[in-house]
Amino acid sequence: MSAVLSAEAVQEQLLRAPFHRWLGLSVERVDADGIALLAQAGPDWLNSDGGATVHGGLVSSLLDVAADWALLSVGLAPAPTIDHQVHYLRPVGLGEIRVTGRVLKPGRTVTVAEAEIVSGGKVAAVSRGTYLSVTAAAS
Amino acid sequence: MSAVLSAEAVQEQLLRAPFHRWLGLSVERVDADGIALLAQAGPDWLNSDGGATVHGGLVSSLLDVAADWALLSVGLAPAPTIDHQVHYLRPVGLGEIRVTGRVLKPGRTVTVAEAEIVSGGKVAAVSRGTYLSVTAAAS
Amino acid sequence: MSAVLSAEAVQEQLLRAPFHRWLGLSVERVDADGIALLAQAGPDWLNSDGGATVHGGLVSSLLDVAADWALLSVGLAPAPTIDHQVHYLRPVGLGEIRVTGRVLKPGRTVTVAEAEIVSGGKVAAVSRGTYLSVTAAAS
Amino acid sequence: MSAVLSAEAVQEQLLRAPFHRWLGLSVERVDADGIALLAQAGPDWLNSDGGATVHGGLVSSLLDVAADWALLSVGLAPAPTIDHQVHYLRPVGLGEIRVTGRVLKPGRTVTVAEAEIVSGGKVAAVSRGTYLSVTAAAS
Numbered sequence A, B, C, D: 001m002s003a004v005l006s007a008e009a010v011q012e013q014l015l016r017a018p019f020h021r022w023l024g025l026s027v028e029r030v031d032a033d034g035i036a037l038l039a040q041a042g043p044d045w046l047n048s049d050g051g052a053t054v055h056g057g058l059v060s061s062l063l064d065v066a067a068d069w070a071l072l073s074v075g076l077a078p079a080p081t082i083d084h085q086v087h088y089l090r091p092v093g094l095g096e097i098r099v100t101g102r103v104l105k106p107g108r109t110v111t112v113a114e115a116e117i118v119s120g121g122k123v124a125a126v127s128r129g130t131y132l133s134v135t136a137a138a139s
Helices: A007-014 A018-022 A056-074 B007-014 B018-022 B056-074 C007-014 C018-022 C056-074 D007-014 D018-022 D056-074
Strands: A026-031 A034-041 A081-088 A095-105 A110-119 A122-132 B026-031 B034-041 B081-088 B095-105 B110-119 B122-132 C026-031 C034-041 C081-088 C095-105 C110-119 C122-132 D026-031 D034-041 D081-088 D095-105 D110-119 D122-132
Touching (some): A007 A026, A007 A056, A026 A056, A056 A095, A056 A110, A056 B056, A056 B081, A081 D110, A081 D122, A095 C122, A122 C122, A122 D081, B034 B056, B056 B081, B056 B110, B056 B122, B081 C081, B081 C122, B081 D122, B095 D122, B110 C081, B122 C081, B122 D122, C007 C056, C056 C110, C056 C122, C056 D056, C056 D081, C081 D056, D026 D056, D034 D056, D056 D081, D056 D095, D056 D110, D056 D122
Antiparallel strands (some): A026 A034, A081 A122, A081 B081, A095 A110, A110 A122, B026 B034, B081 B122, C026 C034, C034 C095, C081 C122, C081 D081, C095 C110, D034 D095, D081 D122, D095 D110
């Protein structure tokens, strides 16, 4: 368990991925409990013309990123996802989406983490995944 | 089991979703065995600046769409995903990506389907999910 | 949401399954928040001769039963499991095992529930699954 | 990839686990393609008195064992399950149950494997899981 990076430093690192920039991600909070990210869902995110619901693939993408980057909260680097399981509970709408991630069990070789999107006060989607354990570089 | 729609008709329906247009999807094949979709991975899909690997969230999105739209092969409509589990086996690169989906077990209330991305002759990612069973409209 | 049955009534119903009797299950608590079950792990449960760790298949069985029977807490009947995903975090030892289940999202056709085993003050295994929604009979 | 052990040698090793003996497991086949196990489902396996369906927890146990022991087919040792996802498609009845497992992707740190139970000519249950990669001892 090392000192956790600042939200600014994590965001700078996060946005080195073109797809993370497309998702409009920013880091709201990162600490020993996990991470909270904000995304901006625009018209390209919709799952139907004239609808108002974000496509499940993007919901899943946000959950995976949050679970993965929560590894920073235990001194591990965000690392390749080995597997990821999502349950979709309620529709997620356009606009700002908040997704939180936390580590369930850090391990020497793999780490289990989970994520959640709460929308309108209710849990809209949850996930759990297994990630490779890689020690975070001093960077 | 109804007659399966033509690839053109399915593609027209598929592209009514803004996110599917963003993914550059087209229908290569749809028949009683399942569905094959093609996607065009561009620079926004990358998981790192200067890298060549597609972000896992987009790999997962393609798998979910293919499994979901495979429901057409058994006379069911593409329907909300209840849950979806992905295993990432090898990196997926930029350019054309082919993803196939098939139904494992159609049911009265839910249907289990799975999908696969083969890249460079090797399986790069697999998934399985549970989908709501909704009879396909005559449309 | 109907009145929740008493622990005694649920236990009587639970033990109509031969495998649940083999697991030595009893109902510790059942209320609107979910269910807590106790199991008695004996020598047949071990995953190696001379070892002290319960086999993962039995850990998974307990989690599935707890998630499934948590459906009673929202007025639904325990019902066929559609799918179930387990993460194993730490070994579970012999003796009394406590497993808790709760409903994450009750639905008209399917219900998502999850379960957890805490051993020695630490989470040893977690799961999430999708279950058919069947209204609980007056019985 | 080392030489694969004989079915007899694998069975001797498999039955060192008390729970595997309780399941009545035997090794039908083990080769470079994976493993096939036979189990004997008796009355304790039922999910209801007077019924004829095997409890899902035991179906899941068989799938996990088959996926795990398939690691031998690629020169890896059966190893702790990290996570395991099951879809239940059709009921499994009493008597002899055949479960097959195969490795989807062996890796340096983790290996992805899958398993399947076919009953009455139809796929009754499928699973996929992530296992720790441990080199098989000469033993």
